[in-house]
Amino acid sequence: xxxxxxxxxxxxxxFSVSVWKGGPWTAKILTDWDSEKASRFGNDLIVAQHTLxxxxxxxxxxxxxxxxxxxxxAFGIHTMGTKRSGSDGFxxxxxxxxxxxxxxxxxxxxxxxxxxxxISSPNARVFYHLDIPMVTLWHIKGEKxxxxxxxxxxxxxxPQIEAIVLREQEExxxxxxxxxxxxxxxxxxSGVVASWPRKAPHRLDNSDCVNVSLSC
Numbered sequence: 348x349x350x351x352x353x354x355x356x357x358x359x360x361x362f363s364v365s366v367w368k369g370g371p372w373t374a375k376i377l378t379d380w381d382s383e384k385a386s387r388f389g390n391d392l393i394v395a396q397h398t399l400x401x402x403x404x405x406x407x408x409x410x411x412x413x414x415x416x417x418x419x420x421a422f423g424i425h426t427m428g429t430k431r432s433g434s435d436g437f438x439x440x441x442x443x444x445x446x447x448x449x450x451x452x453x454x455x456x457x458x459x460x461x462x463x464x465x466i467s468s469p470n471a472r473v474f475y476h477l478d479i480p481m482v483t484l485w486h487i488k489g490e491k492x493x494x495x496x497x498x499x500x501x502x503x504x505x506p507q508i509e510a511i512v513l514r515e516q517e518e519x520x521x522x523x524x525x526x527x528x529x530x531x532x533x534x535x536x537s538g539v540v541a542s543w544p545r546k547a548p549h550r551l552d553n554s555d556c557v558n559v560s561l562s563c
Contacts, residue, residue, distance in 0.1 A: 377540070389481060392495050392531055392543045399561070400487045400537040410559065413464065463562040467491075471558075473551040475522035477503055479512055482562060483542040486535040489558035491551050494530040498547035502526055508546060520548060535560070 378396045387393055403409050467473075477498070484493070496502045503520065510516045526548075533541050535551075543549060 388542060390544055392533070392541070392547075394533055394539060394541050396538055397485055397540045398538065399485055405487045405559065410466075465558075465560045465562055467553055467558045469553060469555045469557060471553045474519045475526075475548055475550040476518040477508070477511070477520060477546050477548045478518060479508075479546070481542070481545050483540060484535065485540045485561040485563065486537060487559040487561065488537055489556045490554040491535045491558050491560075492554075493533045493535055493541060493549055493551045494527070495533065495543045496526055496530050496548040498544050502529070503546055503548050522550075 376397050376399060378398060380395055384393050384395060399405060404413075475496075501523070507516070507520045511518055511520075533539075535541065
């Protein structure tokens with residue numbers, strides 16, 4: 348019998364994958380990850396395909412079960428205005444009824460930061476900001492567009508990056524609409540995972556549907 352050419356048990360962003368000896372990665376979750384994407388990870392915008400959205404834990408029943416068992420005091424409930432930047436329209440409230448479409452229709456955004464389950468309402472948006480840690484976004488349900496910008500110069504001024512690192516300000520940074528001439532848009536649909544260079548500013552606009560994604 349020929350020995351199995353792959354070695355399992357490698358942990359990628361918290362998920363178990365298989366690595367082929369002497370060749371590109373093949374994953375049970377990531378379906379098109381290869382050595383070329385691996386070489387660019389962390390330094391470039393990468394879009395790949397995954398299968399998480401097909402798992403029962405991310406079905407409507409699975410999400411309802413998550414809500415039923417997760418402590419209410421640990422939820423973060425947020426609502427935002429319609430602008431593309433600024434914190435004046437971004438407000439945090441207390442959990443109410445979390446299941447169903449009524450909350451979604453009011454642009455309520457629920458997030459559980461340490462697990463990274465993001466549930467956002469139709470037409471909700473995430474303001475122009477940057478993340479200090481490396482982030483990957485795994486889209487499960489719905490559709491949103493992410494706009495990724497260059498990670499230096501006027502797009503991400505050093506004084507604002509320093510202020511974020513020192514926790515003197517939140518992750519939102521100054522947004523200039525003319526920056527959109529340099530953006531790379533990515534349409535996030537079920538089964539799409541994206542990563543981008545650390546410190547690259549980005550923003551997201553939901554389509555007219557509820558969205559579910561994982562932030563790692």
